[in-house]
Amino acid sequence: MNNIANRIDRLPTTPMLKKILFLTGIGWMFDAMDQGMVSGVMAAIGTDWGLNTGQIGLLGSSGMLGMILGAALSGMAADKWGRRNIVMCTLIIYGIASGLSGFAVNYPMLLVLRFCTGFGLGGELPAASTLISEYSPKKIRGRNVIILESFWAWGWILAALVAYLLIPVYGWRVAFWAGAVPALFAAYLRKAVPESPRYLEIAGKHAEADQLVRIMEQQANIESLPVHADEYIYNKETKDHLSLGDLWSKKYIRTTIVLWIIWIGINFGYYGFVLWTPSLLMAQGFALVKSFEFTLIMCLAQLPGYFSAAYFVEKIGRKKVLALYFAGTALAAWLFGHAGTTTQVLVYGCLLYFFSLGAWGCVYSYTPEVYPTAARASGAGWAAAFGRIGAFAAPLVVPVIYNTYGEKTGYGYIFALLTAVFAMVAIVVAIFGKETMGRSLEEISQ
Incomplete structure (x- = not known):
């Protein structure tokens, strides 16, 4: 192990690490706020501009298309120019594009701006999770990345409040402005x-x-380890960056396949229900304001989902938590698709958000751990980019099923499909996943 890695892994939680986690998390929160508001504004924009379900679905998918390109390019850029620079630039791109979305005068203009917003968002997340993973000691690394991801829940809660309190009164444009400035x-x-x-x-x-x-080390009152000459030999040997082809080499092919299945599965399943929740609830007979209220309540269930995953990920391991929470999401999706009363909608919806966001946190924790430092951001970026194909496809597939089979039957079929996707990912992780708990980043990637 090299000197820097060894010294980081000996540290406890320091004020500097807390500061970095908080500042990175704040940006993550507003990214989430934007994504959360999309689900609210889709229904409002559709009503305002007279869009059909296919056009609304394309609006959601345009952002996902931007996220695909952003994740792929930013991962490679972060390995070349540094994590911090990419985290800064992508957040600025996201903020500007989100603010301009509120000034969109027609549907094509909004599509382009949502693509740019997605580019910034998709580019930031892999670089940010890589940064936190690399700063964290091995005994709390998984927990810290999930805590970073938990800022996503606060963003969605803010988004749900905006959708519930502002959109019905001031219209959908204010939602984009409310997210861009902060x-x-x-x-x-x-x-x-x-x-x-x-x-x-x-x-x-x-x-x-x-x-x-x-x-x-000074903040933790720990004496620095001496630097040996051979430490720099190690760094010289690992300095070259790995290409996309290297991620599919014999050494990493199993890791890459498992990781990409996890990413496309969770993206397709998650965005298959979350972007359409207000619209689907409206189709089941709930008013727009009531559907926003239900979504806000469900979003609150994300927090215990994250925090429980953050606890268990350092107790029983990434592999078990991933498999458990994906299986829980599959069950919750099935129950939500068959909910017959208001109480069932709320209870099963809360379970769906609890397990799915706990799974998301563990995915972000697991992803940067399985590649070496030279390829960590690239590996995370390409996995996220491939996964976003699922996020791109889901908003398009959902209305097709819905329109083909009708409101009642289509609603059940949508969640049956999502159940199957989550269950498949749980099985893949349980059989082929790699355990990374308690191991140094350098040791895992050997």
């Missing part, structure tokens, strides 16, 4: 986030990496 402010705050020491080490910037780790 997102740009969060980008400004992120200027205080330093670069990953592990990245600096493989980039040959040993003094900068040493200084950052030394600050955390």
Whole structure:
């Protein structure tokens, strides 16, 4: 193991790590707020502009298409130019595009702006999770990344409040403006986030990496380890970046296949229900305001989902938590699709959000751990990009099923499909997944 990695893994939670986690999480929260508001504004825009279900679905998918390209390019860029720079730039792109979406004068203009918003969002998430993973000691690494992902829940709660309180009164444009301004402010705050020491080490910037780790060691009252000459030999040997083809080499092919199945499964399943929840509830007889109210209540269930996953991921491991929470999501999707009363809609909906967001947190925790530092952001970015194909397809598939089989029957078929997807991912993880709990990042990728 190299010197920087060994020193980071000895650390407890330090004030510097808490600061980095919080500032990165704030940006993550406003990303989530934008995604959450899309589900609310889709129904309102559809009514305002007289869009059919196919056009509404394309509106959701345009953002996902941007996320595919953003994730693929930003991962490679973060391995080349650093995690911090990409995290900053992508959040600025997202914030500007989201704000301009509120000024869209027609449907084509909004499609383009939603694509740009998705590009920024898709680019930020892999780089941000990689940054937190690389800053965290091995004993709390998984927990920290899930805590980062838990900011997503707060973003969705804010989005649900905006949808519930503002959209019915002021219209859908205010939702985009409400998310853009704080997102740009969060980008400004992120200027205080330093670069990953592990990245600096493989980039040959040993003094900068040493200084950052030394600050955390001083905060924790831990004496720095001596640097040996052979540590820099290790870094020189791993300095070259891995290509997409390398991710499919014999050494990493199993890891890549499992990871990509996880990503496309959770994206298709999650965006298959979350973007359409208000619209689907309206079709079942609930008013728009009531559907926003139900969505807000369901969003609150995300928080215990994240926090429970953050606890168990360091107790029983990533593999078991992933399999358990995907299986729970599959069961909840089936129950939600067969809910017959208001109480059942709320209870099963809360279970669906609880398990699915707990699974999301563990996916983000697991993803940066399975590749070496030289390819960590690229590996995470390509997995996210492939997964977003599922997110792109889901908003298009859902209305096709819905229109083909009618409101009642189609509603059940949609959630039967989502159940099958979540169950398949649970089985793949349980059989082929890799356990990474308690191991250094360098050890896992050997």
